[in-house]
Amino acid sequence: MAYVAADWTVDRQTGNIRYIGDDHNEAAPSYATVIEAHRAWQALADNASSTGSDDELDITDNTPSDRSTDNIVTLNAPYNIDDASSEHLYDGSIIQNGGADIYDGFVNFGNATVQIQVLQNGAILADDWWNKSTPTALPQHSGGNGAATLTDAGETYTTNEWVGYTIYNTSDGSQGLITENTDTTVTAILYGGTDNAWDTNDNYVFGAPLNANSAAGISHRFMLKTRSDGADIDGRRVIGLSRRFGNTYSEFKVNGTARGNNVFALSDASDLNNQTSPTDVAAWDQFANDNVGFDNSQDIDLEGTPEEYYSRWDIGGGATPTSPTINNLYEWAKWITTQSTALTMYGVSGEVFRGITHQIPYDTESGVLDESSYLVWGTNIAFDAASTTAGTVGAFYTFSGSGAVGQLLAIDDDTGSGNVIFAIESGTVADDNVASRVDGTADDGFTVFGTPSDLAAAGGVGVILADDPTDNIVWIQILKGSAPVDNLKLWEATTAGVYDNDAGNSAVQNGTLTDRQPLLTKPFLGASTGSSIIGGYGIGIASEDLTASDILFDLGNNQITPPNNVTVTIGGLITNEDYVTVNQRGWRFAYDGESGGTFAVGNTITFTVNNTGTATIAEVVDQGTTGYIICSELSSTEQPANDSQIQVGAGVLAFVNGSSASDINKRQLTIATAALSAANITSVEVNVTIPSDTPSSGIVRVQDDSGFYRRLVYDSYTGATFTINPTTTESYDATTATDADFNSVGAAxxxxxxxxxxxxxATADQDTREFTTVFSANRNLFVRVRDGGGTPIKTFETTVTMSTSGGSATAIRTTDL
Structure with a gap:
């Protein structure tokens, strides 16, 4: 779109530049990039005269705007826009009032249907205008009352053009994911409103993001105010969230916006483990957090020591659903944190709740920190000579005398005197400074009394999710501000920001905190495979509701599984494209200086000089005096090092040439007793007892006499024998058949x-693959993920140690286009 002159006015006296066109949900709203607006204003400014125009701008006026780049425009005094007008500009930043006010640009790279909620300054911005547009002027339901399907007889939509989008009933406040549409009807299960149905003349709007650029993969372009009245809004920190119930959840953090465009990378897709109707889930009562806060009541892995979590979710005790599952718990966790939810978690809106972001050690505790209360830290200022209002929590203030600027986070008002805690953005607060609101609000301020404490401190607010008063650790989710630092006092406060400076619960940070944000899952509970849970950090679930397929992560980020069963999970996969293998790890390396003969498969090689131990050759390529070898792991557990000497007995000798890398140990076992030569073999006997940590059923690869590795499905194993199913395909991978015919080419x-x-x-419903087995001892595994299909990636390889707590890896999707 472009700048529509008729939709804007410029007032010479005030400098007000205002959008006066149709609003977002009206017939013909217009939107312009910041550079288009700048060009339009400059075009007005070079006019000879503006007489008779509502754009009072011509050659006689001051220059209205300056361009730094096409994405950064500064409005020169007195010219300014207001918040409403900023909603109709995008693709950059507007700086005005000498830098006291800034609107920064945001661009989201995501799918066309995604909806973005913005978490700023500890709250979700209520008006998400950047998400919504209308196909015509003020569309309405033309059908009868209480209808499950929207009807708009005046429309001519293309069949299913709106599938996957969100529709909003703006009359009753409900919304739903669209599953079908005809030329005049739209089908979606509504939730979150007063009656969740369509009544005659109900207004609606589609969740069709504004200012998209589909060719560039951009769903949204818009601006947000990040600085106001000379104060950065929460340090210009912004978090974008995508939480449409029924779709996958995601979030993206901007830790301090820059001028121009700031990037979100938010997308969503249908969550195949979240397909229950939202109206059904809303009625569920079978899921409860039996211990809101620190919980060490369970020894889930039966290793003798209870684990520590910040919850204990329990399944059962209610009526619906009739037969609750672990996947239902996953859906419930999504429901209580979904977009526009009215439910709360730990005293904060479920829409704001993310999980533990920081782990803080402390000492000098006074009282016991109360979980679900707020924790506040920052510059502590005593005050007297208060105005009618001593201070407003969340407001920004400037301090006369020093010029310091900051946000008030908590207050202890003893009627005219008391203490406040501030996040100081700039400057240093001093005795007798007078605090007043930066937005000019009268009768709201105070005079500083004495020298504040923690003058150079970071300031912020978090909600307490768990407190361990024995080990003196508190776990929080930071809601606003920056993280606390060593020796900073931490105060408990109410959710309204009231604290007791004299006798309130408090502690002093003791050491460096641990940032747990990299461990956040979306939703907080973790991921579901449909039948099991891969838990989010610190999430506890009642042991009786867990199976061997479930994985939890305690507050130490230790992976916990039920007794004797471990699960290895490979994530980050694309269904129907990625092929994943996990095998016993070996080592691959080049060698040179070969003498005394040649290496052969099955040789035992002894490492000396830079390594010790022995290994068995699984594959070898001999190129004269050079070549490469793939071998088993060394008996010493070392990695082959450059220039290590390798030797077979007193015979062939060579040296490792360069660094080694992990690879598949293809000689983990060998064929024993009988060669394979039948058309449909039913068993494979190997040279040793099959390791007890081998999955009870799965895949075994056998090398035939042509050197190819046949992929065989085994249903079970006993001793040294795999029982092969020569005709079936696995139910979870029906496209790949077994190859058990050794009649033409055998295996010796x-x-x-x-x-x-x-x-x-990775087939349908499988953006992760996993296996579960009985733990025996740590086993090093080699992981390979390949996708050469429609969205090819470079081969991803890594190693995972299958330990008592299982293991996991996530494929890094480096494009190969």
Whole structure:
């Protein structure tokens, strides 16, 4: 779109530049980039005269705006826009009032249907105008009352053009994901409103993001105010959230906006483990957090020591759903934190709740910190000579005399005197400074009494999610401000920001905190496979509701599984494109200086000089005096090092040439006793007892006499024998058949055999793959993920140690386009 002159006015006397066109939900709203607006204003400013125009700007006036770049425009005094007008500009920043007010640009790279909620200064911005547009002027439901389907007889929509978008009933406050539309009807299950149905003349709007650029993969472009009246709004920190119930959740943090465009990368897609109707989920009563806060009541892995969590979710005790599952708990967790939810978590809106962001050690505790209360830190200022209002929590103030600027986070008002805690943005507060509101609000301020404490401190507010008074650790979610630092006093406060400076609960940070934000999951509970949970950081679930397939992470970020069962999960996969293998790890390295003969598969090589120990050769490529080897892990557990000497007995000798890398140990086992030569083999006997930590069923690879590794499905194993199913395909991967026909090309005794802990395509419902087995001892595994399909990636390889707590890895999707 472009700058529409008729939709804007310029007032010479005040400098007010105002948008006067249709609003977002009206017939023909207009939107302009900041550079288009600048060009339009400059075009007016070079006119000979503006007589008779509502744009009072011509050659006789001051220059209205200056361009730094096409994405950064400064309005020169007295010219200014207001918040409403900023909603019709995008693709950059507007700076005005000498830098006292800034609107910064945001661009989201995501799918066309995604909806973004913005968390700023500890709250979700109520008016998400950047998400919504209308196809025509003020569209309405033309059908009868109480209808489940919207009807708009005046429309001519293309069939299913709105599927995947959100529709909002602006009359009753409900919304829903669109599953179908015809030329005049739209079907969506409404929730979150007063009656969640369509009544005659109900207004509606589609969640069609503003100012998209589909060719560039951009869903949204808009501006937000990040500085007001000379104060940065929460340090210009902004978090974008996408939480449409029924779709995947995501978030993206901007830790201090820059001028121009700031990037979100928020997208969503249908969550196949979240397909229950929202109206059904809203009625569920089978899920409760039995311990809101620190919980060490369970030893889930039965290793003798209870784990520590910040909750204990329990399934059961209610009536609906009739047969609750772990996946239902996952859906419930999404429901209580979904977009526009009215539910709360730990005293804050579920829409704001993210989980633990920081772990803080402390000492000098006074009282016991109360979970679900707020924790506040910053510059502590005593005051007297208060105005009618001593201070307003959340407001920004400037301090005369020093010029300091900050936000009031908490107050202890003893009627005219008391203490306040501030996040100081700039300057240093001093005795007798007078605090007044930066927005000019009268009768709201105070005079500083004495020298404040913690003058150079960071300031912020968090909600207490768990407190361990024995080990002196508190876990919080920071809501606003910056993280506290060592030796800073931490005060408990109410959610309204009231604290007791003299006798309130408090502690002093003792050491460096731990940032737990990298561990946040979306939703907070973790991920669901449909039948099991991969828990979010610190989330506890009643042990009786867990199975061997579930994984939890305690407050130490230790992976916890039910007794004797471990799960290894590979995430970050794309369904129907990624092939993932997980196998016993070996080592791959080049060698040179070969003498005394040649290496052969099955040789035991001894490492000396830079390594010790022995290994078995799984594969070798001999190129004369050079070549490369893939071998088992060394008996010493070392990694082959450059220039290590390798030798077979007193015979062939060479040296490792360069660094080594992980690879598949394809000689984990070998064929024993009988060669394979039948058309449909039913068993494979190997040279040793099959390791007890081998999955009870799965894939085994057998090398045939042509050197190819056949992919065989085994249903079970006993001793040294795999029971092979020669005709079936796995139910979870019906596109890949077993290859058990060794009639034409056999497999001799001594050929390589190795276990495929995972050896499958990531098919429908599988953005993760996993296997569960009985733990025996730590096993080092090699992971490979490949996608050469429609969205190819470079081969991803890593290692995972299968330990008592399982293991996991996430594929890094480096594009190969």
């Amino acid at each position: 005794i001594g050929n390589n055999v190795y276990i495929g802990y995972l050896d499958n395509l």
